Amino acid sequence: MIRKVCRPAAWVAMLCLVLALGLAACGGGSDSSSTAGAEETTEAESAGTEAAGNEAEAEAETGSTAEVSKEGIVEFRKPKAGSGAGKKIGLIELGSSVPFSNLVTKSVEKAAKEAGAELVACDSELEGQPALDCAKSFATQGVEGYLNFQQDAELSEAICKAGPQVPVIAIDITQEPCEIAFMGADNEYAGFLAGKAVGEFAKNEWNCEYDAYVSMEEPEAGSVNEERMGGYRKGFQSICPGELKNEKTLNAGRTDIARTQFTDTLTALPGQSKIVVVAINDDAILGALAAAKTAGRESDVFVSGQGADPSSWCEIAHNPQWIADTAYFPERYGEIGVPYLLEALEGKEIPTKLLVPHELVNSKNIEQVYEVTGC
Amino acid sequence: MELNMSPGSASSAAPALDPQGKRRRDPLLSRLPETAPLIVVLIGLGLFFTIKSPYFFNYDNFLNILTAASIAGIIAAPATLLMVGAQFDLSVGSGLTFCGVVVAHFAGDMSLGPAIVLGVAAGMVLGSVNGILVTVVGVNPLITTLGTLAAFVGLARVISDGQTLPITHFSTLGTARPFFEIPLPVLIFAAVMLAFWVLMRFTIFGRSMYAIGANPVAARLAGIRVKRFIFAAFFLSGVCVALAALVNISQLSAASPTAGNGLELSVITAVVLGGASLAGGRGTIIGTVLGLLVIGTLNNGLVLLDVSSFWQEVARGVLLILAVSFDQLRLKLGTR
Numbered sequence: 001m002i003r004k005v006c007r008p009a010a011w012v013a014m015l016c017l018v019l020a021l022g023l024a025a026c027g028g029g030s031d032s033s034s035t036a037g038a039e040e041t042t043e044a045e046s047a048g049t050e051a052a053g054n055e056a057e058a059e060a061e062t063g064s065t066a067e068v069s070k071e072g073i074v075e076f077r078k079p080k081a082g083s084g085a086g087k088k089i090g091l092i093e094l095g096s097s098v099p100f101s102n103l104v105t106k107s108v109e110k111a112a113k114e115a116g117a118e119l120v121a122c123d124s125e126l127e128g129q130p131a132l133d134c135a136k137s138f139a140t141q142g143v144e145g146y147l148n149f150q151q152d153a154e155l156s157e158a159i160c161k162a163g164p165q166v167p168v169i170a171i172d173i174t175q176e177p178c179e180i181a182f183m184g185a186d187n188e189y190a191g192f193l194a195g196k197a198v199g200e201f202a203k204n205e206w207n208c209e210y211d212a213y214v215s216m217e218e219p220e221a222g223s224v225n226e227e228r229m230g231g232y233r234k235g236f237q238s239i240c241p242g243e244l245k246n247e248k249t250l251n252a253g254r255t256d257i258a259r260t261q262f263t264d265t266l267t268a269l270p271g272q273s274k275i276v277v278v279a280i281n282d283d284a285i286l287g288a289l290a291a292a293k294t295a296g297r298e299s300d301v302f303v304s305g306q307g308a309d310p311s312s313w314c315e316i317a318h319n320p321q322w323i324a325d326t327a328y329f330p331e332r333y334g335e336i337g338v339p340y341l342l343e344a345l346e347g348k349e350i351p352t353k354l355l356v357p358h359e360l361v362n363s364k365n366i367e368q369v370y371e372v373t374g375c
Numbered sequence: 376m377e378l379n380m381s382p383g384s385a386s387s388a389a390p391a392l393d394p395q396g397k398r399r400r401d402p403l404l405s406r407l408p409e410t411a412p413l414i415v416v417l418i419g420l421g422l423f424f425t426i427k428s429p430y431f432f433n434y435d436n437f438l439n440i441l442t443a444a445s446i447a448g449i450i451a452a453p454a455t456l457l458m459v460g461a462q463f464d465l466s467v468g469s470g471l472t473f474c475g476v477v478v479a480h481f482a483g484d485m486s487l488g489p490a491i492v493l494g495v496a497a498g499m500v501l502g503s504v505n506g507i508l509v510t511v512v513g514v515n516p517l518i519t520t521l522g523t524l525a526a527f528v529g530l531a532r533v534i535s536d537g538q539t540l541p542i543t544h545f546s547t548l549g550t551a552r553p554f555f556e557i558p559l560p561v562l563i564f565a566a567v568m569l570a571f572w573v574l575m576r577f578t579i580f581g582r583s584m585y586a587i588g589a590n591p592v593a594a595r596l597a598g599i600r601v602k603r604f605i606f607a608a609f610f611l612s613g614v615c616v617a618l619a620a621l622v623n624i625s626q627l628s629a630a631s632p633t634a635g636n637g638l639e640l641s642v643i644t645a646v647v648l649g650g651a652s653l654a655g656g657r658g659t660i661i662g663t664v665l666g667l668l669v670i671g672t673l674n675n676g677l678v679l680l681d682v683s684s685f686w687q688e689v690a691r692g693v694l695l696i697l698a699v700s701f702d703q704l705r706l707k708l709g710t711r
Contacts, residue, residue: 097528
């Protein structure tokens with residue numbers, strides 16, 4: 001009985017599925033269009049960045065090698081011992097599921113300990129509500145100043161209101177209106193550094209006659225994604241000017257997803273052996289390399305990632321396909337955030353931009369930048 | 376003990392009768408196998424993507440689809456067995472993360488062999504914990520596995536310190552192509568599916584799970600060892616999760632603390648899409664394989680067509696909603 005009654009329903013469901021698929025395919029377009037859509041949503045936020053970006057874009061088109069601005073970049077410095085004695089500072093973590101966030105947390109803990117300050121750390125779990133709870137808890141606990149790494153810039157006003165009215169330094173994501181300074185990655189510059197290095201490789205090896213440019217992105221990261229991957233394009237185009245050849249954009253910020261998606265993408269690039277792959281993080285590059293290896297096409301891809309995470313040090317050092325990476329030094333974020341926050345608590349004026357001094361890392365210099373062992 | 380029950384449809388074994396109790400003549404559609412709509416969807420997708428992309432219809436791409444489905448597939452086999460018995464395992468994603476991290480962590484401290492043994496043991500522990508909590512303590516399987524989902528992903532982060540752990544000299548399992556260029560993960564996936572197909576179709580254990588899912592009280596009164604069989608199903612789920620974790624870290628040469636995020640959703644989608652009922656008593660391995668292939672083909676084709684990732688999510692979401700709605704519709708109509 002059930003089977004009889006359900007058969008028509010099954011066929012209807014099947015038709016709906018095919019219809020939905022058709023809709024998706026028709027409404028889809030290329031990924032570059034989706035990126036454009038994302039750009040529109042953050043247009044107002046990043047007007048200033050865009051103005052600078054347009055200049056660089058124009059320069060890139062004319063083949064200029066002009067670089068993006070380095071304004072606001074500061075040096076790492078150890079906090080003075082005892083400079084935080086008797087002070088209680090806070091840290092709203094991004095999320096313990098994010099390796100980058102864990103490194104930041106550890107570095108802040110280390111710096112606070114060196115300074116002798118009491119640190120209250122609270123995990124926002126990549127969500128707004130826990131971040132709000134963290135801020136309330138800081139108010140209750142009498143935190144005198146805090147570093148805020150919660151991810152949703154739109155919620156920052158509510159979080160500022162809920163938290164104690166004390167100096168706040170934002171980490172990587174703007175926390176208006178209470179932030180007195182923004183510290184973290186200079187995403188556009190970081191992307192530009194690696195993009196330029198990959199461009200130089202393409203110029204030297206192939207005279208810029210590459211087959212495809214695959215950009216592994218994370219649109220959910222909003223302006224961070226746009227600035228970082230936009231910086232990549234500008235850097236690359238500053239050496240190999242003109243429109244990117246056979247550009248493909250994938251939503252693949254995680255190793256396993258990147259592996260699956262890049263496997264399919266390689267299928268759509270048969271016989272091509274000069275494939276440039278850039279990514280928003282190193283996890284995605286690890287996935288892309290795994291896909292290329294499985295397909296027996298490791299020598300066809302030339303990769304570059306962002307972060308220079310410990311998990312990729314061995315590959316950067318020994319895999320000839322890994323052209324360049326930008327180091328973010330999350331394990332040293334505390335050496336900027338903590339000393340400047342303590343200075344602010346003492347009433348000193350601090351710069352409003354505290355950007356990380358990114359470094360280009362490749363097989364030649366990685367062992368000078370990091371202690372690479374166990375490869 | 377004779378279980379008069381056909382695998383795949385415990386609740387639909389009765390012949391179709393009209394209100395007067397006379398046997399009705401089946402219309403054409405009802406004489407087709409239950410998996411027919413899925414086969415048609417699969418063929419439809421295949422035709423659509425073949426027309427739209429010159430890269431879709433070739434041997435290598437079919438292997439891509441199967442390789443992409445292999446990890447979820449290895450886990451979907453025991454998930455089908457569990458769902459047939461009206462049980463769920465939401466901890467498969469965190470289990471995969473945990474087992475992978477255990478192997479990668481201990482491979483650094485000791486040789487690879489013992490690390491793999493520890494990884495498999497971790498999967499067995501996960502399955503046993505779930506099984507004991509459900510059958511001995513009597514906690515609802517959803518709540519149990521929701522709890523172990525959180526606990527094991529937390530443990531994985533503790534062990535890995537929240538970082539991706541690289542693992543070297545362990546790529547054969549994930550990348551080897553022993554014959555006909557077929558990747559080893561695809562062969563493992565096929566072997567697991569075959570084993571569970573035999574288990575569910577030809578063994579007392581497998582057939583009993585249909586009875587347990589359809590009516591656990593009746594199954595118990597019929598002499599079926601309900602708790603023991605449910606425990607065994609959870610244990611098998613843990614073992615398969617460990618196997619999938621080994622394939623995963625071998626493919627990636629790394630164990631990521633986020634590797635299994637959302638995997639439980641993919642697995643449940645495939646199983647439900649394949650015709651298994653959320654209420655138990657219904658489902659087949661062949662249906663699950665078709666469900667996996669439909670999802671894999673959809674994902675693969677959308678990437679080949681360069682469809683925006685946002686639209687890909689929409690398509691996957693529509694698929695999930697359709698799968699669950701279809702199951703609900705089936706249940707509703709069945710109770711009229």
